[in-house]
Amino acid sequence: MILLWIILGVMTLTAALILAWPLFDSRRFKNDSSFALAVYRDQLAEINHDAARGILDETQARAAQIEIERRILALADAPKFQPAKAPAPLLIIAMAVVLPLGAFGLYLHLGSPGLPGQPAQGLADSVAASPELQALQAAVEKAPTDPAAWRDLGEGLMVARRPNDAANAFARALGLGDRDPKLQSRYGSALVLASQGRVEDKARAAFAAALAADPTDPIARFFTGLAKEQGGDPTGALTDWLALERDLPADVPWHADLTQNIDRVARGLGKDPATLPGRAPAANATPQAGGAPSPSDLDAAAKMSDSERQAFIESMVGQLAERLKAAPDDLDGWLRLAKAYSVLGKHDEARAAWAKAAALAPTRLDVQLEYANALIEGSSDLSKTLPPNFAETVTKIRTLAPDNPLGLYYGGLVARSQGDKQAAKDMWLKVLALIPEGSAQRASLQREIDSLGP
Incomplete structure (x- = not known):
């Protein structure tokens, strides 16, 4: 030797x-x-x-x-x-x-040359996943403009614990036209994992897009709260997480992680986690693990079947609706409930929720516009009759922002229903000037203007 x-x-x-x-x-x-x-x-x-x-x-x-x-x-x-x-x-x-x-002498003194070599875990994982990833990469090369192929590749890279590459694949799928809000949430999750738990600007934008399409998305809601905490707003994070905890079914894998984060932030703010307003006693149980949802938890939430996801959303929406009965002045709660009902296609329930929100925020233009849109949602012929409260809501909108394009269009609807065709035409011509040439929206509005006569 x-x-x-x-x-x-x-x-x-x-x-x-x-x-x-x-x-x-x-x-x-x-x-x-x-x-x-x-x-x-x-x-x-x-x-x-x-x-x-x-x-x-x-x-x-x-x-x-x-x-x-x-x-x-x-x-x-x-x-x-x-x-x-x-x-x-x-x-x-x-x-x-x-x-x-x-170096040779130091190794003989401190090292253990007799021990057998150990393979690097990351390399072993990469090799184990390589056949599947090669197949997914081949699918992408065969159909480089297919968003589904890029999305599948992203999922495979997440399994292989390569979140940075997964984020790039998800971004490509989004760029090719995949508009599934779950993909936005998945993209944001990959970005967070790639940045070692930091919610950077791109991830925040992805979660915001996911919530705009599906306000009940639990992963997006959790990381939006985490972004607030990391941005120096622990109070905002605590508010978001408490609302999520109330809506989240207890059997979700990372429920305990959410509970621990709430307890941690509450103590940092000098508050007793057990006495936070509206918190259920069961929420104060000691969690088994800490931190944000793990990659396996994110996978479990993202891979729900359509029926499981529908049941999950229905459960969360039902819990939110029950909670608002006891807190009727919670504007943010009514906004979330209204958007959730809209996603579920429950237009009557959404309309009622928007009415509550509009009453609580009479000077918020965005809320009044959403309420007006909810009022006419599903109407077959607005040239004959307009729903109750629509004209009143449009008056509020026009007072808050006289030149708002959507407000001008709604104002034209009201003026036409009242027989004032000239006023309707004047408002709609202002809107028409803002719509790009050759677009379907411009052609549709032009037909409505022409229908008013000379």
Whole structure:
């Protein structure tokens, strides 16, 4: 064994001396412009290849090409040769002899050369998942404009614990037109995992988009609260999480994690978690684990079947509706309930919830606009009759924002129903000027204007 270590040591020393020998040469060396030029040419070819496959759009490809071409032109100004500075002999000796021998001696003293090697866990996981990922990558290459293929690839990368790559795949699916709010939530979750638990701007935007389409999305609601806490608003985070805890079924895998986060933030604010307003006694049980939902929890929530997800949403909406009976002045609660009913297609219930919200916020333009829209939702012929309370709501809108385009359109509806065709035409012409030429909306509004006569 000793002989083996001596032989290995001699081989290491010989290799080090061979590698260090060129350092003694102090002649003028040629710069690396040729090598850099070859690299830049390869990059240009790769950009053209990605553009042809649809991975880069035309704008992105052109921007990358311009940057590389600028670097190629910069090479022309570089000197052809650069003088090499001869290094100190003592430095070369230290690099070639002392450091290898010192490292070798330190390993013999502190290391355990007799132990068998252990494979890196991350590499083992990557290799184990590689056949599936290769199949998913092949599907993407076969159909680079299919958002479903990119979404499947993202899910496979999440399973392989590669959230950064998964986020890129989800972003591509969204860019290709996938409008499923669950995908926005999934994209945001991947971004959070990739940034080691930080909710950055892109993730916040993804969760906001998910909540705009589905206000009951529990993952988006949790991380929106986490973003508030990380942004210095623990009170806002606590408010969001308490509302989520009340709506969240107890059997959700990460319910205990949510409870622990609430307890932690409450104590940080000097509050007793057990006495927080509206908190159920069961919510104060000691959790088994801490932190944000784990990747497996996110997977479980994201992979619900349609029927399971529908039941989950119905349960959350029902709990929210019950809670609002005891807290009728909770504006945010009514807004969430109204949006949830809209997502579920329950227009009558949504209309009633918007009415409550509009009564609580008479000066909020966004709430009044949503209520007006809810009032006419599902109406078959607005040219004949308008629903009750619509004209009154439009008057509030026009008072708050006389030039709001949607308010102008609604005002035209009211004026036409009252027989004032000229007023309706005047308002609708203002709206028409804001709609792009050739759009379907412009053509539809033009027909309504024409129907009013000369």
